Amino acid sequence: MTIWNLGSINIDIVYAVPHLPLPGETLAALSLTRGLGGKGANMSVAAARAAARVVHLGAVGEDGAWAVERMMEYGIDTRLITTVDGPTGHAIILVDRAGENSIVLHPGANHLISEDLMGQALSEADTGDYLLLQNETLLQREAVTMARDLGLKVAYAAAPFDAEAARGVMSHADLMVLNAVEMEQLRAASGQDLAAIGVETVIVTEGGSGGRIHRAENGWEPEHFAAPRVEAVDTTGAGDTFTGYLVAGLDRGLPLRQSVELAARAAALMVTRHGTADVIPDLKDVQATRFG
Template sequence: MSIFNLGSINIDNFYAVSHLPRPGETLAALGHDIGLGGKGANQSVAAALAGSQVFHIGAIGPDGAWCADSMKAAGVDVSGVARVQVPTAHANICVDPEGENVIVLFSGANSCQDLQRIESILVGAKKGDTLVLQNETNLTFEAAQLAQEYGLRVIYSAAPFSAEAAAKMLPVIDMLVLNDVEADQLSCALGQSVEELDVPSVLITRGAQGARLLQRNGPPLQVPAFAVTPVDTTGAGDCFIGYVAAALDQGIKPEQALILASAASAIQVTQKGTADAMPARDEVEAFLSARP
C-alpha cells in the first residue's frame, strides 16, 4: 500500500534562546540553524523512514529546491511537489533549554495547491491507500472528498487548530488527530465530548502523558510516552503521526502502531531539528528492543 500526503513544506529557522520571548521583549538568540520542516514534510519523512511508500503533494518556491531534495533523500517521492513563484513557507522557531518552543509561521507556497494537480495524483492511488492531511495547506477538504471517493483511508491532523475547519472535515475523514488542548477546544466549540464525535477514530496526542485512541469499532487504547530527556520537542507530534500512518498502512494493529510511534517520537525529541531528526525504523526497533 501507499501513503499520499497533501502537506506543508517549510524552511525552519531555529533560534536557541535562554527562555521563550515575552510580549514586547527583544531577545538575543544563542544560536541559529536552518532545516526542513512543516507538518506535511515532517510526517512524510517520518512515514518514509518507517518503511512506507510515501508520495508528497505540496508546493515550494524558487528558494525551496533543497527542501524537496532533502525529502527525496529520506525516501519520499516528491514528483507531486509543484514549483511556484511564491516564496517557500517558513517557520521561525524559538527553542529554550528545556526543549519547549514558540513558532511563527508564514504559509507562502503552501497556500498555492491546485485541485486539478491533486486529483491527477490521487487518481493513481489504490483502494485502501492512505491520504494524510493537516491544516497548513489549502484544499484540504476537497482532497479528503476525492480520497473518500477513491476509497482511501484519510488521516487528518487538525493543526494549526481551527474548530470550524475540524468540524467541516469530520464527515470526510477516518481518523481525526488532536492534542489535549485541541480536543478540549473542539469539544467546547461543538458542545460534545470527543468520544461523541461522528468519526471512525480519534487519536489524541498527550505529550509526556502518551496518546489515546478512541475507536468506533474497537476498544479505546492508551499508550504511555517513553521517558527521555528532550532536547527539542519541535515536530514530535508529526513524527508520531507519520509513524502511526506508516504502521497502519503496513497492516500493523492499532496498539502496536501507537507503541512504535511513541518510540519514534521519543527518539526524535532527543535530537535538534524537525524533519532532519526523524528516526529510521531500525533505530526505533532497536530502541524498543532495549526497553525492559
C-alpha cells in the first residue's frame, strides 16, 4: 500500500535561545541551524523511516531543490513535487533550553500547489491507500473529496489548527490526530463533541503524558496510551513524527493500538534530538531503543 501525502515543505531556520522571548524582548541566539522541515515533509520522512511507501505531493521554489533531494535520500517518492515561481515555504523556529518552541511560518510555495497536480497524483492511487494531509497547504477539501471517491482512507493532522480547513475535512476523514490544545480549539470552533464530528478515530496527543484514543466503536470512551519517559531537548517535529509513524503502522496493517504505541516511542526518541526532519529516527532505532 502507499501513503499519498499532500504536505508542506519548509526550510527550517532554527535559533536556540535561553528562553522564549516575551513581548517586546530582544534575545541573542545561542546558535543557528538550517534544515528540512514543514509538517508535511516531516510526516513523509517519518512514514518513510517507519518502512512505508510514501509519495509526497507538494511544491517548492527554485531555492528548494536541495530540500527535494534530501527527501529523496530518505526514500520518499518526490516526482510529484513541483517547482513554482516564488520562495519555498520557511519557518523561523525558536527553541529554549527546556526544549519548548515557538514557530513563525511563511507558506510560500506550499500555497501554490495546483488542483490539477493533486488530481494527477491521486489518479495513480489504489483503493485502500492512505491520503495524509495537514493544514500548511491549501486544497484540503478538494483532496479529501477526491480521495473518498477513489476509495482511499483519509488521515488528517489538524495542525496548525484552522477551523475552516477542519470543517472541510472532518466529515471525510477516517482518522484525525491533534494535540490537546488543538482539540480544545476544535471544540470551541465547532461546538460539537467527538460523536458529532464524524471521524471514526480521533487521537489526542498530550506530550510527555502520552495521549488518548477515541473511537466510535468504543462509544468514544477515551483509551489512554503512555509516552516513554525521556529528557526532552527539542519538541519541534515530535507531533509530525508521531503522525507519520502512526499512519505508516496502519498502512502496513498493524492494529491501531500497536501503531499508536510505536508512534509514541518514535516521538519520544525524536524529542531527545535537536532538529526536525533530518533527525527523525528510523524504525530500527525506535525498536532498539530502551527507554528508562
